[in-house]
Each structure stands twice: as C-alpha cells, then as structure tokens.
Amino acid sequence: MSVRAWEASNPDFAAAVTGAVLSMPAARHLGFEFGRIAPGEAEIIQPHRVELTQHDGYFQGGVLGSLADFAAGSAAGTLLKPGWVNMTIDYTVKILAPAKGPTVAARGRVIKPGSLITIAAAEVFSIGDDGETLCATALVTMRNVELFKV
Template identity: 50%
Template structure:
C-alpha cells in the first residue's frame, strides 16, 4: 500500500503513454508490468543488439532500465500538466545481465515539488529466477509544462 497521494487520477495511463511513446523506449522494447503511486515495474527483453557479448546485456541497456524505472516512479506523483526528466543517475552493476530479460523496479525515495529522488533495482531474469544485477539512485527534475 502506497503512502503517497495521487494528484492526477489518471497518472498510470498518462505515464505509460508518455514513456512508451519515447523513441528510445520503443527501440529498447520497454514494457511496463505494473504502475502504482511511487512505484513502477518494467522490463526490457534480451536482444542481440543490446548485448556486449552474446547472452550478456550491455551496461547501457541495464542503465536505461534503471533510469526509466526510477524516473517513471517519480512521474507517478506528478500533477496534471507536469513532466519530469533525469538530471542525475548513479548506477552500480553488481552482476551480469545474462537472462532472457531485465526487470527493473523503480521507487520514489523523497518526492519534492521541483526535484524527486528516486531509485531502481534491476534484475536479470532467467527461467523465472531473478538475480540482482544493478542498483541505481537517481534524481528527476519536475517540470511544469503549463498545460493544466
């Protein structure tokens, strides 16, 4: 149960639509599995063009999963007419991304009006077994588009 309050009742649908419309998200094949206030779960399937050697995801794909998950989690708390963007993300890779897909769980650490601190854990999934491969701490800049 989330301890956050939704200022935008359509936050989940709007977030998923906005993120999955991004060219990079499309190219990565990013798919949301779950969206809740302050939390998201998304996945990126293994593809050869995302690997640095056959069977192992390149660090850039792992970073993208972490960044998208963390900042999307922050996006769930935005009011109508606001968007956000990454301004900082620190990733620590702790194991190879050598599964069939990456599963990233993003969460809000500290929300704010202009800046939200968020985090994500990225798991390599093989045969249904999750292995932590990276963790990230990120900062999202919240931007008023003026479209309320």
C-alpha cells in the first residue's frame, strides 16, 4: 500500500497541532508526547502509567481508543489552514491484541481530507523489548472548524 504525500497549507502545522492538542486537559492528563509529525501523519507516544491500566497491567481499552483518536485527529490537523482546528465526530476502534509494555504508540494518518470533514485512521502499537505488536486500529471522522478571534 502506498502512502500519499500530503501538502500542509500551514507552514507551522507541527507547532499548531502539538500546541492545540497539548493544551487540552485530557491530553495533559494522559501525559503522552508527540513522536513523528508530518503533513497527513502524526505519532503519539504513551508511556506506561499504572493509572492507565486495568487490573492485570494491560493498558485499558479506553486509553487505546483515546490515543487512536488523538493521533488520527492530529494527523488531520496537520492539513488544516491556519486558524482552523478539528473535532471528533465519531470513531471506531477495534482492539486486536493486549497492549502491555513500557510504551504504546498511536500512528495516525489522513485517509481523505476535506474542507469541512476529514477522514483519518490510526494504528496503535504496544512497544517492548520484543518489538512492536499491533494492538488496535481505528477509523476517525473529524469536523474542521474555523476559529474566530475575539
């Protein structure tokens, strides 16, 4: 499968996306950080924290869903014009394997950008000493919204 090379209309897309996302209380609570970010792509890295797990030490499914949503939304955000943000309309997550280890990474990518709606996807990987394991996949629909300055 080939990956399309998207072009960002905002030359400061990386700062705009990371700034918008990391200003959200939910993102701060999760404590993740950005990895690779490029036009149409974004990676979010989540270090293991016991409060994000279920009783057996695996990352809780809602955390995986949140990471997928943030990664796909961030990928979509890289293609927005300056002064625009996006919000999730819906997302579907399929958990494929348990996520346990020191790190989980969600890698978002744009499927189809649009002026008002952008479709993106994300794959979530559990990363440990034995490599990466695909543990979830998601399809995300984002609504693009122009911010108005007051």
